[in-house]
Amino acid sequence: MNIQGKNVTLHDMCLRDGMHPKQHQISIEQMVDIATALDDAGVPLIEVTHGDGLGGASVNYGFPAHSDEEYLRAVTGAVKNAKISALLLPGIGTVDHLHMAVDCGVTTMRVATHCTEANVSRQHIQRSRVLGLDTVGFLMMAHMISPEEVIEQALLMESYGANCIYCTDSAGYMLPDDVTARIALLRDKLQPETEIGFHGHHNMAMGVANSLAAIEAGAVRIDGSAAGLGAGAGNTPLEVMAAVLDRMGAHTGVDIFKLMDVAEDHVLPILDEPVRVGRDALVLGYAGAYSSFLLFAKRAAAKYGVGSHQILLEMAKRKTVGGQEDLIEDVARELAQRQS
């Protein structure tokens, strides 16, 4: 593989996707500490939002320790060079949240939909573009449809005004060939000026391999998180990705030793439990279920006396999409009834 000389923008997720394993309880001090350390390491883009995006504060997904607004104001006020992004899932967050985030100093807005439902993102993408933001269309669970179907949806988001389209492996299901097929077709069919990004989960331990495949096929933005802090087995570990890219001669502008320090000295100490490829995370990736279901399945498993991996298998079998956390308790109850 030759990616020598390519420029890659690394986008850190540990203060958004990392909210899932932290049950949205990262403190303001921890956020500011990690964000300033990432900034100092030269990470150009940092995402800060509830794990389920702006407006995600809910019974269903979990109430955070602080509001999106409090987190965003604290972080945007603390970083020197890094730009701050926010995630927005139409159906959960609204244009009102978008305006709030912009007011807080967010300059990249990532509008996320399930991979087949891009046309719910029109009003948010258009608004973001009108406000002059770097606007990303984020197609989640992209393993569930063919590369050709991904293109159809990506073209919709591009037509609304997205200047960057992401292929998002929310379940950590994809293998490198799956990534190559999708990213290469996106590169072929989208406008040359539209950037392409890849967001991986490490459930099959493919985070780095998949991201490299994405770069080779034309992606220029790669999501990861320091120490891998993210849903499921976490995101692509950013410090590992940066080190690999350095060895391969690609340019990220990141100080890899400082980034290693961020992971080791700032992120690792705040973990409640190791973020690793445990049985549940592996089942998420193997079967293709949304990574943030993990802790919900563990809790429901304890309550109903069934295996959490069995719940996750069933969630995948039912072709659930991101956001369907409320089904997990029903599934656990049904599995328990079947067993008795």
Add this chain to the structure above:
Amino acid sequence: MTKKFKAAIIGPGNIGTDLLMKAMRSEIIDPVWMVGVVESPGIQRANEMGLLTTTEGVDGLVARFDECPVDIAFDATSAYVHADNAAKLNALGVTMIDLTPAAIGPYCIPPVNLNALLAAGEVNNVNMVTCGGQATIPMVAAVSRVQPVDYAEIVATVASDSVGMGTRDNIDEFTRTTSGAIEKVGGAKRGKAIIIINPAKPPLIMRDTIHCLTEGTPDQAAITDSINEMIVEVQKYVPGYRLVNGPIFDNKRVTVSMEVEGLGDFLPNYAGNLDIMTAAGLRTAEMLAETWYAQN
């Protein structure tokens, strides 16, 4: 009771046609007009079913109103034209049942607040909120009529095939309108609404989760009874409104999950989200008609 009250349906699309098929079975509502803006299968179908039709919109209905006056008009068009439709028909003494997100009139969830709206005086326009609102607000109200609800949150999961472009183009309207009605009609101090669209095949039946956080410790027996009574009320017009799980009590949280299967009149069974809108619209018309009948 013979059919006493005549109705027009504006908008001969899927919703209007499903509503027509339900109204044909009504003992008190007589659908007589179908109003469209172009020749369409919906207009043709209404013609075949013996309705008067016009393809000149509400102006066409107004011009020929004397041929067959109506008491009620269901508006199944869009928020953009509803205000105009309502102004023209209200002037002729017609009561509007608004199935669009325009919400000029008060929100109406029939088993929750229609009697109160009627008791408060003359109503010439009521709004049917959203599909998610019709499916979930009865449950919020079932809790809040027992004890104060500080916060209520609903998650509506619907089949991709049942979500039209109107909703997709302005999904924020769903979120805002539903959360507003959770407070105003459901009686929660704060409301939140989430919608999830799932493309699985075969399409999934509409599923709703309702979480309420009560102010004090929930009175489990009273809340359970209230919920069961409310389900029976909704089942009067949506027989496929079913409790899937709950009520689950966890400290101050009360959670109920429901499934809404439609009757499959014109819309497919899984589209309970659309069925509950047309059924609630017709139920509203019938309750209005019963009130008028009793007054005369």
